[in-house]
Amino acid sequence: MSSDNPDPVKTICPYCGVGCGITVQPGEEPSDVRFMPWGDAPVNEGRVCIKGGAATEVVDHEDRLTNPLIKEDGEFRDASWEEAYEYVVDELARIRDEHGPDAMGFYGSSKVMNEENYLLQKLTRRYGTNNVDNCTRMCHASTVWALRTSLGAGAMTNSMEDLRDEADVFWIQGANPGEQHPIANSQYFRQAVLDGATVIQVDPHANKTTRSFKIDDTDRHQHLQLNPGTDIPLLNVVIKTALENDWIDEAFIEERTEGFEHLERSLRDFDKAAAAEECGVPLEEIELAAEKYATADNAAIFTGMGMSQHRCGVDNVQNEINLALITGNVGRPGTGVNPLRGQNNVQGTCDVGAMPNVLPGYQLVDDDAARERVEQVWGFEVPDEPGLTNVELSHEFGESVKGLYVMGENPVMSEPDANRVAERIQQLEFIVAQDIFMTETAKYADVVLPATSWAERGGTVTNTDRRVQRMRGVGKVHENTKHDLEIVSEIGKRLFDDGEALFDFEDPEAVFEELRQVCPIYHGMTYDLLGEEGLHWPCYEPGDEGDLFLYEDEFDTESGLGHIEGVRHQPPAETPDEEYPLILTTARLEEHYNTGTMSTRSPTLNRQTPENFVDVNPADAERYGIEDSDEVTLKSRRGEITVEAQVTEDIKEGVVWTTPHFAAASANRLTNDVLDERAKIPEYKAAAAEIEVSIDANTAADD
Numbered sequence: 001m002s003s004d005n006p007d008p009v010k011t012i013c014p015y016c017g018v019g020c021g022i023t024v025q026p027g028e029e030p031s032d033v034r035f036m037p038w039g040d041a042p043v044n045e046g047r048v049c050i051k052g053g054a055a056t057e058v059v060d061h062e063d064r065l066t067n068p069l070i071k072e073d074g075e076f077r078d079a080s081w082e083e084a085y086e087y088v089v090d091e092l093a094r095i096r097d098e099h100g101p102d103a104m105g106f107y108g109s110s111k112v113m114n115e116e117n118y119l120l121q122k123l124t125r126r127y128g129t130n131n132v133d134n135c136t137r138m139c140h141a142s143t144v145w146a147l148r149t150s151l152g153a154g155a156m157t158n159s160m161e162d163l164r165d166e167a168d169v170f171w172i173q174g175a176n177p178g179e180q181h182p183i184a185n186s187q188y189f190r191q192a193v194l195d196g197a198t199v200i201q202v203d204p205h206a207n208k209t210t211r212s213f214k215i216d217d218t219d220r221h222q223h224l225q226l227n228p229g230t231d232i233p234l235l236n237v238v239i240k241t242a243l244e245n246d247w248i249d250e251a252f253i254e255e256r257t258e259g260f261e262h263l264e265r266s267l268r269d270f271d272k273a274a275a276a277e278e279c280g281v282p283l284e285e286i287e288l289a290a291e292k293y294a295t296a297d298n299a300a301i302f303t304g305m306g307m308s309q310h311r312c313g314v315d316n317v318q319n320e321i322n323l324a325l326i327t328g329n330v331g332r333p334g335t336g337v338n339p340l341r342g343q344n345n346v347q348g349t350c351d352v353g354a355m356p357n358v359l360p361g362y363q364l365v366d367d368d369a370a371r372e373r374v375e376q377v378w379g380f381e382v383p384d385e386p387g388l389t390n391v392e393l394s395h396e397f398g399e400s401v402k403g404l405y406v407m408g409e410n411p412v413m414s415e416p417d418a419n420r421v422a423e424r425i426q427q428l429e430f431i432v433a434q435d436i437f438m439t440e441t442a443k444y445a446d447v448v449l450p451a452t453s454w455a456e457r458g459g460t461v462t463n464t465d466r467r468v469q470r471m472r473g474v475g476k477v478h479e480n481t482k483h484d485l486e487i488v489s490e491i492g493k494r495l496f497d498d499g500e501a502l503f504d505f506e507d508p509e510a511v512f513e514e515l516r517q518v519c520p521i522y523h524g525m526t527y528d529l530l531g532e533e534g535l536h537w538p539c540y541e542p543g544d545e546g547d548l549f550l551y552e553d554e555f556d557t558e559s560g561l562g563h564i565e566g567v568r569h570q571p572p573a574e575t576p577d578e579e580y581p582l583i584l585t586t587a588r589l590e591e592h593y594n595t596g597t598m599s600t601r602s603p604t605l606n607r608q609t610p611e612n613f614v615d616v617n618p619a620d621a622e623r624y625g626i627e628d629s630d631e632v633t634l635k636s637r638r639g640e641i642t643v644e645a646q647v648t649e650d651i652k653e654g655v656v657w658t659t660p661h662f663a664a665a666s667a668n669r670l671t672n673d674v675l676d677e678r679a680k681i682p683e684y685k686a687a688a689a690e691i692e693v694s695i696d697a698n699t700a701a702d703d
């Protein structure tokens, strides 16, 4: 085995969207890769959280996929790349010929680089369908929808840097940066609080974010512990309080927004006291928080999964936009509406067009002029109808959808109502899984393609504040694995008559050069210009520095105005009843990462909390006869899991809180797959549930 590049390389942490720089140090053997700090890395200046420090632990894990696999009589056997490619290409061609191109679904990956996702979505479109999506659908799809339609771009309006330096109030709703974006929290947000800023956290659960801001005994941290799914009424109380007290910015509303009258009208008969009661938070507390936000010089909103993952996800985020716009808190440093993006490259995966309704740079597939611009560069026709989103795709498995190509996702665990996903995926005629590990999804595949990991190859990724950065690899650890780029390119070359012309690229930089031509917000970037600091988009021409914050003069909407629109409360699709009297919500811990394919294999991460658990409020525990550490069965209308109970005040009474991280007892066996109508994001954050002490753990345990 040989390593392409024996020198230490500066690259980007493969876990979350903060985009911390780290150094990877190869050892004597290519497999001895080690983590080292990158002292003056642009985002984190050398600091990392527990995941960044442990990132190299999984690179040479014994479970890595090392050879292509083909399933025969229900068992996998090793295959050559030649055989695997041939099988994949024949089956993709067969499905297109027999059922048409829309019978295939392609999942891009927020764990892989811009160039690789760019190529996968190009392959999807050349195949003749727009059925390509990525985990943003389960993540910030609703946020992106609301931001795009009401402000202009589906990304953070501001950057960590200006937020740290200028924000006086951090309004953090449904996000837990203390655990999910730890370096953003410790190095940027907490720093601002040490310098005097105030934090308002809106979350049913107390967590490391809560604890990280309890800095002294001042009242600069306020936690509004609301019932899941009551964010719209809570924000309506805040907005009405701001209106009543004239804490709004009339000049800003007049000059830069539209729709204010609609919002005002929608709240005319709104009953604040009744709403506060529904939220489960005292009215005075919400009013106090409203005063802090609306009277601050610069107030910034941070929004996460607690807002986006509801069937009213778009409206949830729209109401945050409403609050920001009426108080004039957009378009300046230290303000804005800021989704902390999830995976290391979810922002980039969306930017490069791995979504069913947009081409690279968020150009709509049904916009003729945009499509024609891209077609000119590509040299083939792009279908003009938006494709299916990934949860819609899985709802169609075995129906209109017959085949699936999954690059770096694990839908059998990550999608809601996972028992049903596992049933439906078996109805497909052909599945390819391209991953670094044998996932719960890959187990159902006909062909498994082994990819190199993040530490082994180069490319670019885009972090949560739109900074495009280069990743650099130390070379292959396992000889017979291949870079995602090479795999997709080889399949493209073999599958289409014009494949050689469309998919032949010398290296990731050559792909980036093509990407720039079709993606206006990246047009001004080159590998050389990205250098070690990276560049923020939008970066239209070489030499542009990119923008730290957006919308200084106007919004990127058709009218140039920010769009305000009153929204009404829509309770979760399932609310507690006699049979299922609790509300289940799901999220994650710092040492856990999504479906656990990497984090459960990392000794440092896995030893912290190696099994799933459920947080239960002491009052509920007493009602159900549950003691701390009891094994309990948690049930919803869709399934059950057996986990250990943690009896804690951290969770609100009437609510139970667990995680999707472990295959054997994943929250997604319980979650509801109802979708937001527009963004198609599932309601992971609220389902009706019941809990009981397990009678026999062994019989209740999962298969």
Ligand SMILES: Nc1nc2c(c(=O)[nH]1)N[C@H]1C(S)=C(S)[C@@H](COP(=O)(O)OP(=O)(O)OC[C@H]3O[C@@H](n4cnc5c(=O)[nH]c(N)nc54)[C@H](O)[C@@H]3O)O[C@H]1N2
Pocket: 015, 016, 017, 051, 139, 140, 173, 174, 175, 176, 177, 179, 180, 181, 202, 203, 204, 205, 207, 227, 228, 229, 230, 231, 303, 304, 305, 306, 307, 340, 341, 342, 343, 585, 586, 587, 588, 589, 590, 591, 592, 593, 594, 685, 686
């Ligand atoms: N350590 C670690 N870091 C990660 C990840 C990981 O798995 N592990 N995943 C990455 C990814 S893909 C993403 S998208 C981000 C996610 O990061 P976040 O956006 O922070 O997402 P969650 O932790 O799922 O949920 C945030 C909070 O929402 C709260 N919540 C639940 N229901 C509601 C509700 O109805 N209303 C409100 N207001 N709050 C609610 C939860 O209690 C939780 O504290 O993190 C990224 N970073």
Ligand SMILES: Nc1nc2c(c(=O)[nH]1)N[C@H]1C(S)=C(S)[C@@H](COP(=O)(O)OP(=O)(O)OC[C@H]3O[C@@H](n4cnc5c(=O)[nH]c(N)nc54)[C@H](O)[C@@H]3O)O[C@H]1N2
Pocket: 109, 111, 112, 135, 136, 138, 139, 140, 305, 309, 342, 343, 407, 408, 409, 410, 411, 413, 414, 415, 434, 435, 436, 437, 439, 451, 452, 453, 454, 484, 586, 587, 588, 593, 594, 595, 596, 597, 598, 659, 660, 667, 668, 671, 684
């Ligand atoms: N109940 C509940 N469910 C949720 C959520 C929740 O809050 N609650 N959150 C949702 C969110 S925010 C998200 S983002 C989704 C995540 O859903 P997924 O994206 O399906 O989950 P991951 O575990 O991140 O899967 C990433 C896959 O990429 C693989 N991989 C890593 N590196 C590479 C590489 O270099 N090449 C290739 N080919 N593969 C690679 C990993 O091994 C892993 O299998 O889950 C969603 N599911």
Ligand code: SF4
Pocket: 013, 014, 015, 016, 017, 018, 019, 020, 044, 047, 048, 049, 050, 051, 052, 053, 180, 181, 182, 183, 184
């Ligand atoms: S904050 Fe995110 S990017 Fe930074 S080290 Fe931790 S997991 Fe990696």
Ligand SMILES: [Mo]
Pocket: 135, 138, 139, 140, 342, 343
């Ligand atoms: Mo995510």
